[in-house]
Amino acid sequence: MYHVFKYKNYNYIYDVGSGSLHSCDQKTADYLAHGEGQNVDISYLSQTDIDAIAEDVRALEEQGLLNAPETTARPVKSGYVKALCIHICHDCNLRCRYCFADEGAYHAPREFMSEQTAKKAIDFLIANSGDRRVLEADFFGGEPLMCLDVIKNVVAYAREQGAKHGKKFLFTTTTNALLLDDDAIDFFNREMENVVLSIDGRREVHDAIRKTVNGRGSFDIVLQKIKKFVQSRGDKSYYVRGTFTAKNLDFSNDVIFLAEQGFDSISMEPVVTDIDDLAIKPEHLPAIKREYEALCEKYLEKWKKGEGFNFFHFNIDLEGGPCLSKRVSACGAGNEYFSVVPNGDIYPCHQFAGDPAFRMGNVYEGALNSRIREKFASSCLFTRSDCDKCFAKFICSGGCSANNYHFCGDIQKPYPITCEMMKKRIECGMHVLAVKKGMA
Amino acid sequence: MIRTIAKPAEKKVTGCGECRSTCQSACKTSCTVGNQSCERITRETNPEKEVK
Numbered sequence A: 001m002y003h004v005f006k007y008k009n010y011n012y013i014y015d016v017g018s019g020s021l022h023s024c025d026q027k028t029a030d031y032l033a034h035g036e037g038q039n040v041d042i043s044y045l046s047q048t049d050i051d052a053i054a055e056d057v058r059a060l061e062e063q064g065l066l067n068a069p070e071t072t073a074r075p076v077k078s079g080y081v082k083a084l085c086i087h088i089c090h091d092c093n094l095r096c097r098y099c100f101a102d103e104g105a106y107h108a109p110r111e112f113m114s115e116q117t118a119k120k121a122i123d124f125l126i127a128n129s130g131d132r133r134v135l136e137a138d139f140f141g142g143e144p145l146m147c148l149d150v151i152k153n154v155v156a157y158a159r160e161q162g163a164k165h166g167k168k169f170l171f172t173t174t175t176n177a178l179l180l181d182d183d184a185i186d187f188f189n190r191e192m193e194n195v196v197l198s199i200d201g202r203r204e205v206h207d208a209i210r211k212t213v214n215g216r217g218s219f220d221i222v223l224q225k226i227k228k229f230v231q232s233r234g235d236k237s238y239y240v241r242g243t244f245t246a247k248n249l250d251f252s253n254d255v256i257f258l259a260e261q262g263f264d265s266i267s268m269e270p271v272v273t274d275i276d277d278l279a280i281k282p283e284h285l286p287a288i289k290r291e292y293e294a295l296c297e298k299y300l301e302k303w304k305k306g307e308g309f310n311f312f313h314f315n316i317d318l319e320g321g322p323c324l325s326k327r328v329s330a331c332g333a334g335n336e337y338f339s340v341v342p343n344g345d346i347y348p349c350h351q352f353a354g355d356p357a358f359r360m361g362n363v364y365e366g367a368l369n370s371r372i373r374e375k376f377a378s379s380c381l382f383t384r385s386d387c388d389k390c391f392a393k394f395i396c397s398g399g400c401s402a403n404n405y406h407f408c409g410d411i412q413k414p415y416p417i418t419c420e421m422m423k424k425r426i427e428c429g430m431h432v433l434a435v436k437k438g439m440a
Numbered sequence B: 001m002i003r004t005i006a007k008p009a010e011k012k013v014t015g016c017g018e019c020r021s022t023c024q025s026a027c028k029t030s031c032t033v034g035n036q037s038c039e040r041i042t043r044e045t046n047p048e049k050e051v052k
Helices: A026-036 A047-062 A115-127 A144-165 A182-191 A203-209 A219-232 A252-260 A282-304 A324-329 A370-377 A401-408 A416-436 B039-045
Strands: A002-007 A010-015 A020-024 A083-087 A134-140 A168-175 A192-198 A237-244 A265-270 A337-340 A345-347 B002-006
Touching (some): A002 A026, A010 A026, A010 A416, A020 A026, A020 A416, A026 A047, A115 A337, A144 A168, A144 A182, A182 A192, A182 A219, A192 A219, A203 A219, A219 A237, A237 A252, A252 A265, A252 A282, A401 A416, A416 B002
Parallel strands (some): A083 A134, A083 A337, A134 A168, A168 A192, A237 A265
Antiparallel strands (some): A010 A020, A020 B002, A337 A345
């Protein structure tokens, strides 16, 4: 199976089985698009044209780069836990309208994780990690910086326990940056492998949603703090991470705004909400697709001027990306990755937190609900039948289980709006790859 | 005419499970496996990234 697509005046062929990307002339694109089932007129092609195209196709097929058989790789099923999202608190100092976590509270009383519970989560991770040496823990909320002292103690504890058990911890914190002071910056730069900082872009976009508990926009405070942090970060990883909603479908301007603040590692995600005036709806898709193309153009323009930055969704590494076993396994939530909420309850991931149907256990109990775990462990690309004919399947792995569940009622059922955005981002990412390799 | 832009590098190891959790990436709402790197290749090609 292959996918032919056009980006501006460039024609591309992505071979799904081999993961190869090719460029081609218009006649070849039309001929192959017709073969793919697209409604393309090829009556103008002469027999000589068709013979030449067939010869090119045959050569690529012989190299295994076109119409390659699809993988028989099976999902990674180690049975070990390798990562935890630790909800260090279910409270937040912002009241963002679109927050999937109910402005930090997760539809329950506001709550902080005790140091004892957080340490128990670390114990749980180590005890269930088998022979895996590198473990990951993400401090999440609510707003984790409301509990910085607990985080510091937990990190120290994990380092100590890791040394005893031959484990190396990689930590991440996701923060809104409101409390990001010198002490936190120093700690993050010493201990955090990655820091994800939330800012939505332009002042008016950010402040329309991301308000403090007093109803004031947080833009001026967080921009200044994030800038200071990024300047101190050196070559360690971070992402500034924005959310776009139906209110800012011109989000390429927000990404470029962030790049122009000196941030060189940026992601911008579609909102996950059912709030009517913010939610992404089918009628928004044409504008969103145009906007991804606009972003792609602006991104490449900056790259050509030597002002390039890393945009998460344009990172399509077809040569050195994940192996096929990983690609068919999806994200690992509910099997090798879990969320732990303040009372120690365990859920498949942060987006299932608080849903009784997905409570898998508690760090004080140790055992995981095997029925739920098996449901997630056995879920992979091959169990998502809607993905069978999709060109993007080995890149998106069938989408986000939580997203699928919340919008379609089934972790196996991809949400079509997400799929459409995903496919467009992938096409843009492939064009970026071609340009960077000097082939477009 | 067809020109190849990219094809997967031959990998010695597949399914080793050492890759980082997808959800630790930049987004947390649209975690995408294909936007990740292979942890093993990253380490092998950049020894400074080796996790001691």
